[in-house]
Amino acid sequence: MCGIIGFVGREQAAPILLDGLERMEYRGYDSAGIAVRSETKGLQVKKTKGRLKVLADLTHGGADLEGTLGIGHTRWATHGEPNDVNAHPHVSENGRIALVHNGIIENYMELKEHLQKLGVTFKSDTDSEVVAQLLEYHYNECHNMLEAVGRVLRRIEGSYAFGIICADYPNALIAARKDSPLILGYGRNGNFIASDVTAVIKYTRDVAYMDDGEIAVLTADSVDVFDDELVPVEKKRSTVNWDVSAAEKGGYPHFMLKEVMEQPEAIRKTISPRIKNGRVVLDEISLTEDYVRELSRIFIVACGSSYHVGMVSKYNWEKLLRRPVEVVLASEFRYCDPLVDEKTLVVIISQSGETLDTMAAMREAKRLGGRTLAIVNVVGSSIAREADDVLYTWAGPEIAVATTKAYTTQLVLMDLVGLYLADRLGSVEQKEYDVILSEMQQLPEKMQQVLCHKENIQYFASRYFNHDSIFFIGRNLDYAMGMEGSLKLKEISYIHSEAYASGELKHGTISLIEQGTLVVALGSYGPLFDKAMSNVVEVKARGAEVLALTTENFREKMEKTADATIAVPVTHPILQPSLGVVPLQLFAYYVALQRGCDIDKPRNLAKSVTVE
Missing domain, CATH: 3.60.20.10 (Aminohydrolase, N-terminal nucleophile (Ntn) domain)
Incomplete structure (x- = not known):
């Protein structure tokens, strides 16, 4: 602010x-x-x-x-x-x-x-x-x-x-x-x-x-x-x-593009110190095995893009931990009379560590007896100092208002915490644990592959930048990822954009689809790819133009139906949003560039919201 x-x-x-x-x-x-x-x-x-x-x-x-x-x-x-x-x-x-x-x-x-x-x-x-x-x-x-x-x-x-x-x-x-x-x-x-x-x-x-x-x-x-x-x-x-040059553009036209391009290194810095000898090691926190086993509920509390991190993490954590996970907007948490007690872990996510709604929610959780774990980027920030435990993302300074590298580092850090807790609970098989951890270590390289083809996304932006209303659809993790892609687009391009769970289309939203409507269809979550394809066919039948995002192994199938297709490398399903969100960030950036918007400083928005 x-x-x-x-x-x-x-x-x-x-x-x-x-x-x-x-x-x-x-x-x-x-x-x-x-x-x-x-x-x-x-x-x-x-x-x-x-x-x-x-x-x-x-x-x-x-x-x-x-x-x-x-x-x-x-x-x-x-x-x-x-x-x-x-x-x-x-x-x-x-x-x-x-x-x-x-x-x-x-x-x-x-x-x-x-x-x-x-x-x-x-x-x-x-x-x-x-x-x-x-x-x-x-x-x-x-x-x-x-x-x-x-x-x-x-x-x-x-x-x-x-x-x-x-x-x-x-x-x-x-x-x-x-x-x-x-x-x-x-x-x-x-x-x-x-x-x-x-x-x-x-x-x-x-x-x-x-x-x-x-x-x-x-x-x-x-x-x-x-x-x-x-x-x-x-x-x-x-x-x-960090050096003063980290807060300068370094030859890029905008901070946002610079920060998108910095994501592979930011992820590497966030995960590398926490993986040792094939295990997740989180020496910074003090969650005992007895405490973890006694957990009855987990809340993830955040605002904006951090809330979308929470949405992805809900799917992943419930799959890994077999514990109920509820994601709550920080601005609503204090007012919904949350069921928090000493067997409740409340995970607080904030890039700045100063978001006032999130800070107030954390204090309410502590007052009710819950244990708080903060995921923040700014060392020494208020939330970091007040939480029972804190884990830092190592994204470095993020200058553009629309978050990119802070989002992806929060995402991989939450995946690390999920694996860590699952290991303590014994709720994840060793083989899957090893595969996820191996794939996580390959994320920076695979993300770099996506960034090396950013010109393709720039081309799609030049085709679609003049749409006034755009819909993102997806299922499961694709739905959660679509929420962030939609937010990025509306934040910096001022295009009306909404994300919907694909299964909800027929319950009312499909009435908004007409000839020429742009639909960004997300089909990167492998277990539900066929369901995603059926929704692509559904909106195409009503005249929509479809820009699809999928994985390389499904590219050929998607290209037979969608008008345009972006493909990202394949990784473990719970990590796929970390790769899939990058083209959505770039799409938002290039659309805003085509429309002549002030990308780093969009109207009416602030980097850190320090008022309620």
Whole structure:
């Protein structure tokens, strides 16, 4: 979602702030702004609706704003329409305090009405400005900025990550966090706050992750952290181990294409350290054999593409473990009164580890007595820190909003966990265990084969990009894979796209099929290939044009009926979605390219959703 950057040091702040915001553009935003404090000009605030380039041009790349202390923000509108006034930073009525904010203040209207009765005038429609005005009110009471921040935090309800500067404090940047990510960066020429490590990796690899309720005071030479009672806290530092070039395009036209092409290596990094001597070894987690055998139910909780990983895993885990597995959208989990107890394993999947709905669902599962296992990509993220156990995918930084390599690494890691649990339960035969593990180790090579023929998929995209409505159909794992393929397409091309279980066509959906309708028919799940073929014939009879995805061993059969066919290498059935999803990612990419869409930053979407 929105991006925060803050800097205090011995260099001009504005160019650094703009650079950090540029590196977070993938998070999605509709306005941008910076505030810088200087000795001669006090607080200088520049903000504007639209892309960051507008702000950069307005300030000549930041050169117009002198000062070595500042905050910046890219906003995705939640309260108030996207415009210059509602953009961050927000400034208190006397012009002395500036603030940037990620999250939502739930009781902002009550606070706003109270301040208005005291004579405070508001300029914006945002919940964030309420905090800036409330800070001024309490600062006037106590004349101490840290104390004022503490008083404000005790009054507000909701989620927040704040960056705050005050004209009366020329060398101090204040930060606070609850349910919204914020990191501290320790640099040689100054210190940073940011909502994403990509914003500061150019300047430092030395970071710490703020916890809920903490307040930080940064100067050029120090970073002091306090709890919600203003008691000092010692923070554990981490070293970011990926290179800045990993967050750059490296010659590719878009981050999404780069990240699609990086998938074989990302999968190799995720699985290789966890396979030793022909066994799955998960030293990172502490699920005892006794606990696993006592399991009565498993929940998989996630949002978006991670939810689709859960859908694939439900089929695979129930087959491997012979235990009931339920996949629940994180945004619904808290409100469905889930049947969780001490014999329930709740698997939480989140690329960023900061997804607010998913975090809230995990906390609810823990409150009910369940054990939580997190699958995340970002080391030190909130979900990773709070879960009972955590397994990291090693996808590296993913910049494009539409996930690709994070999805496939989550998928193979869930397959690894499924095998690991099945081995402990004795519910998988040794021969099948060995075959799956062998095929998993061949996935990177087979995925590379798919990528080597991406021009074929580009050709199909050029044939079909002008359709306004597209349907994905499949059975079992193909249905789950189709959900992700459909999401990719609608996310970045803005084409109406839906995925349906093929058997449901005759229960109503087939009424939407007419002459020329494009149907992407998925027939890569071998045990149900003949059923898939019958559904291809069914939609063809009603005038649909069919683009089929199948495996090499079924290519010839599929080509006799479908209008166009994409084939991927054969692997074990439970691993087939890891290969099959790659052509669907590429198809979405090339369709969006043909339609002239902003592929890496699709409209209205954000990389990490940190509000409910």
